[in-house]
Amino acid sequence: MKSMQKLLKYIKPYTLFAFLGPFFMCIEVAMDLLQPTIMQMIIDIGIANEDNAYVIKLGLLMLLSAVIGLIGGIGSSIYATKAAVYFASDIRRDVFRKTESFSNQNTDAFGAGKLITIVTNDLASIQQALMMTLRVFVRGPLLFIGSVVIVWLTAPELFPVLLVTIPILIVFIYYFSFKSGKLFAKVQKAMDQVNTKLQETLAGIRVIKAFDRGDHETERFQSVNQALTKRNLSAEQVIFTLMPITMFVVNLGVVAGLWMGVIKVSEGTIQVGVILAFINYLNIMMNGLMSSSHVLMQITRAFPSAGRINQVLETNIDITGPDQPMTKSNIQGEVEFNQVHFSYHKNGESLLKNISFQAKAGETIGIIGSTGSGKSTLVKLIPRLYDPDSGSVLIDGVDIKNYSLEDLRSAIGFVPQKALLFTGSIEDNFRFGKDDATISEMEDAAEAAVASEFIHRFDDGFSHSLSQGATNLSGGQKQRLSIARAFIRKPKILILDDSTSAVDAISESSVQRALKQAHSNTTLFIISSKISSIIDADRIIVMEDGEIESIGTHGELLTKSKVYQDIYATQTGMKVKSR
């Protein structure tokens, strides 16, 4: 309930629409309520007295009220829909903005599947809830209350029938609405799991095919799909059971009304038209209650959705810039790690342990070590994708937490392990690195990343379109574009996280040479599992189990690092004698 209230601030800009929707609905309801009374008058006065002029007059009045009701209905739909759609669109915008500002830790905590469910399902659910509240939640109670009042005034003799049927209807409706709300919260959770599985399958579809694991994956998907189906069925069954039960109660009311009515007509206390109007009002009452119950269900269904949306909007971003950032216009690129400890799971053992080293501006630092030794994690601390648990990372002698995130990250070029390009043209992807890049800058970056040749082989060159995930490029081409995108920023610190694994050896050394020529004062971190990729580095950090095992040049490490010697021996087939 509270979470829904918090979201109501988004309706403020659309207050007029949110007012006009119910206003037009009131007109529609008033006209609907008028119809049975006009009909009763036609029967009891016009037909009973054989007054044709009266019948025609009231017939026209009925037609007029139907037209006014139609206008009310259309107006209400237009404005309620506008209010709900704009309301949801603004929330969607803010949820997207918020997730964009999430730290990696924040994103890991939610998981992509849940975030997608929130932006799609949960938002659709609250949009629907608002639209129904503005229309049906006004219509339902008004129809109900209006009918009760009219029956009280025009047919008090039949009112006892309502005294029995209405409480029974209310109890059933309340019970089913409450139950369905709980069941729909479970449906949302099951939906998360389906989305997560779907996303994972689509991202890994090539691997699934290559390993011929289609059947296996279908089975795994089927298990989450079945869980969703089961929960959906239980929730929907509650709704579908409600309808026949209420119809049954109303039919009992109709029979009781007819029975009492016939007695009263024979006693001469009421006329036949009153019975017909009563039955009509009883049906209107049921419709009013039923539609109110549908809205109630939609609203109770929207509560968990609103809760999850607020969870995103209220997430504390754990990596933010300082209140008063350091104003340093010219970062030189000296990087220092000072007794850094880090773990992904905050109460677990440190993954990175006591990392200390210094890279002078313009130096090239190679990082090597076994799989899972913490190489990628270490470099992710430089642009503050994660923050250390203890110790500090400094750039030009200043703790990076003192720089604004914008200044810090604009000084860093990061080429991740997995080349991630966006749908659009090659040029769009270059501009992702630098908004105002000129054609000549793009040409230079492409040349340096050994990407120029294949780009110009496309008829449309830089305008060539990339499909989602750049599946129309080879692995090596993707990596080269990803490197070029980082080059174009001319960053002071450039991090290549095993980003040349799919690039052939000749191109790789060309990339490194071009980089050093063009950006001799760029501090370069190269993570690689191949010694050949880092052999010329000024210094090489050897990582082992989250710790620095050794630091030195290639020559020094060959004599002092056991781990480096083993890697060298495995990759060259030559044994090294340690001193």
Ligand SMILES: Nc1ncnc2c1ncn2[C@@H]1O[C@H](COP(=O)(O)OP(=O)(O)OP(=O)(O)O)[C@@H](O)[C@H]1O
């Ligand atoms: N986002 C994450 N959440 C939790 N654990 C993670 C996360 N990313 C990495 N890890 C774990 O941290 C450890 C170090 O991972 P990291 O990617 O830094 O290793 P690496 O040395 O770069 O390995 P590789 O050479 O295979 O890329 C691994 O055990 C990995 O499972």
